[in-house]
Amino acid sequence: KAGVTQTPRYLIKTRGQQVTLSCSPISGHRSVSWYQQTPGQGLQFLFEYFSETQRNKGNFPGRFSGRQFSNSRSEMNVSTLELGDSALYLCASKLTGGTNEKLFFGSGTQLSVL
Amino acid sequence: SQKIEQNSEALNIQEGKTATLTCNYTNYSPAYLQWYRQDPGRGPVFLLLIRENEKEKRKERLKVTFDTTLKQSLFHITASQPADSATYLCALEGKSSGDKLTFGTGTRLAVRP
Secondary structure, rough: OOOOOOOOOOOEEEOOOOOEEEOOOOOOOOOOEEEEEEEOOEEEEEEEOOOEEEEEEEEOOOEEEEEEEEOOOOEEEEEOOHHOOOOOEEEEEOHHHHHOOOOOOOOOOEEEEO | OEEEEOOOEEEEEEEEOOEEEEEEOOOOOOOOEEEEEEOOOOEEEEEEEEOOOOOOEEOOEEEEEOOOOOOOOEEEEOOHHHHHHHEEEEEEEEEOOOOOOEOOEEEEEEEOO
């Protein structure tokens, strides 16, 4: 069974640009969560999608958005990039939207904003 | 506000010893607590989950305790090996299905041969 796949692995953008990151969950998993990881803040929750609906959202500005498709694949978009958006963006999937489930993480997309 | 605290300083221990990592939380009533391992440049990997009504959980050389009175979890690795060197993250989840899994900032463990 293939794991969680995130593309691209590395990305370099300049301030003001926008970026779209992609995540393919494990086959059969319907919940996809996104996290931002920086050295100082650790993993910060961005949002979770389940069956194409956003179930939960973290404390990030509206420049951060996401969506989930009918095949459970998810995309995350950041508009008007700022230097502080440089981070490792991690996607994680789980089987259902319930509690008591472990998350399966991808290797992440390392975004550098210059 | 809710807070999850892990020791930000790296833990350095000798191979063969037991490593003990701490996770403290405040203003939280977690239903579950999970521990993950993260290697540099990779996503976290799930290790163990413990429920609020469980005191202890074991898996091979790993042991987790959960004290809801002290609001603390301890993560132990016995007979540690250099391959155990990584960052270890604890994560808490509330009781509602809409609650998100919230992570601590992690503690880096270095096991020297």
